[in-house]
Amino acid sequence: MTSNERVVVIGTGLAGVRLARRLGELGTPVTLIGEEEHRPYNRVLLADVLAGRYSPEVIALPAPTGIVRGRVTGIDRAGRTVTCADGSVIAYDRLVLATGSNPVLPPLRGLFTADRELPEGVHAFRTMDDCLGLAKAIRPGVRAVVIGGGLLGVSAARALARRGAQVVLAQQSERLMERQLDPAASRLVERHLTELGVEVHTECRVRDVRCVAGAVRSVEMADGYALDADIVVLACGVHPRVGLAQAAGLEVRKGIVVDDELRTSDPHVHAVGDCVEHAGTVYGLATPALEQADALAALLAGDADARYTGTRSLTRLTLTGPDSPFDLAAFGETQALPGDDVVQLTDATRGTYRKVVVRDDRLVGGVLVGDLGTVGALARAWEGAEPLPSDGGPLLHLLTNDGGS
Numbered sequence: 001m002t003s004n005e006r007v008v009v010i011g012t013g014l015a016g017v018r019l020a021r022r023l024g025e026l027g028t029p030v031t032l033i034g035e036e037e038h039r040p041y042n043r044v045l046l047a048d049v050l051a052g053r054y055s056p057e058v059i060a061l062p063a064p065t066g067i068v069r070g071r072v073t074g075i076d077r078a079g080r081t082v083t084c085a086d087g088s089v090i091a092y093d094r095l096v097l098a099t100g101s102n103p104v105l106p107p108l109r110g111l112f113t114a115d116r117e118l119p120e121g122v123h124a125f126r127t128m129d130d131c132l133g134l135a136k137a138i139r140p141g142v143r144a145v146v147i148g149g150g151l152l153g154v155s156a157a158r159a160l161a162r163r164g165a166q167v168v169l170a171q172q173s174e175r176l177m178e179r180q181l182d183p184a185a186s187r188l189v190e191r192h193l194t195e196l197g198v199e200v201h202t203e204c205r206v207r208d209v210r211c212v213a214g215a216v217r218s219v220e221m222a223d224g225y226a227l228d229a230d231i232v233v234l235a236c237g238v239h240p241r242v243g244l245a246q247a248a249g250l251e252v253r254k255g256i257v258v259d260d261e262l263r264t265s266d267p268h269v270h271a272v273g274d275c276v277e278h279a280g281t282v283y284g285l286a287t288p289a290l291e292q293a294d295a296l297a298a299l300l301a302g303d304a305d306a307r308y309t310g311t312r313s314l315t316r317l318t319l320t321g322p323d324s325p326f327d328l329a330a331f332g333e334t335q336a337l338p339g340d341d342v343v344q345l346t347d348a349t350r351g352t353y354r355k356v357v358v359r360d361d362r363l364v365g366g367v368l369v370g371d372l373g374t375v376g377a378l379a380r381a382w383e384g385a386e387p388l389p390s391d392g393g394p395l396l397h398l399l400t401n402d403g404g405s
Contacts, residue, residue, distance in 0.1 A: 006091060008091075009030055013098060014289050015098040015100075032064060034067050039060045043286075052163060070088065075244060094300060096269075099241040105124065139165075140164035141165070144168070144229065145206075157193055161197050168201065172203070172205045176189045185330070185334070262295065272289060330365075332365025333364045334366065354369075362387055
């Protein structure tokens with residue numbers, strides 16, 4: 001890349017803002033296009049805004065000046081331009097798609113109005129507008145049903161409960177956060193939510209949203225049982241936002257396919273963040289998005305050796321408060337395979353749980369709930385993938401001593 005090439009980045013989430021800032025620090029000018037009216041913000045902390053712990057201003061990102069506000073409607077790869085909804089056209093030499101992801105809206109009867117809008121009281125939970133709309137609707141005693149018991153659903157249910165709502169969480173699978181946690185850790189998460197007053201239903205499939213005069217009144221389960229609801233929160237996961245890439249003829253599978261240079265099937269177009277599929281993996285997490293942005297910034301600024309080769313990512317949920325702090329972290333493989341060694345420490349009184357899985361003398365995964373003092377040391381041992389000493393002493397030390405979080 002030459003110093004006078006025009007770099008255009010579409011998307012003002014974590015990945016897009018990080019890339020623009022890094023390029024600015026490296027002396028490469030960039031045009032950053034974002035469609036949200038709000039200042040760029042850290043989406044990871046939206047649950048804390050909903051809970052009232054932070055104001056929206058606190059989670060704002062230190063973004064570069066001169067962001068172009070607008071929605072990109074098309075990419076002309078031959079002419080190397082993008083067109084915005086207001087008709088403006090922006091030329092590029094290098095285009096970066098940081099379009100993020102969209103919330104999954106489940107196929108429920110009654111979910112949409114005749115004009116394909118969500119009924120009054122039904123909320124996705126993905127953007128600042130979603131968060132502020134929910135916060136406005138909350139009042140003590142309001143009946144809220146959260147659909148989805150993954151990381152997002154657990155965060156939303158806890159935030160609503162802290163605001164005084166009567167919360168029911170409906171999870172289709174047999175336990176909470178099953179993608180990240182083992183059964184013991186899932187039980188602790190459920191216990192924590194129950195202590196906050198959240199009513200948790202697992203193996204529970206919602207099939208119908210019932211509305212009166214355009215406003216939600218209840219949700220119906222597959223077995224016919226109905227839950228009264230003033231608010232319904234859809235926390236069923238996210239999927240990569242790939243519409244622009246597909247319309248432009250770029251290769252898309254689960255996400256926009258990129259190589260180790262974060263390059264799409266068009267060598268003049270790159271992609272980073274939640275919209276990306278790299279080596280068959282769609283991460284949908286903050287750490288990989290930031291690492292991709294850093295690698296691409298270095299590459300576009302002239303470092304020919306810069307590459308992104310994947311992320312060994314750690315899932316962390318920190319929802320603290322004066323009444324009921326709660327922390328958990330999970331990394332790697334939390335479920336043991338035959339022949340694996342497992343070290344597990346549980347304190348039922350304090351509600352803490354620590355478990356690591358060792359395979360061929362290497363730490364391959366772990367989960368911690370309630371006390372994360374050792375997570376830093378354990379994560380470093382996992383990321384390093386170095387053989388552990390055969391006597392097991394250092395591993396026990398990592399589990400029982402504060403290794404820095």
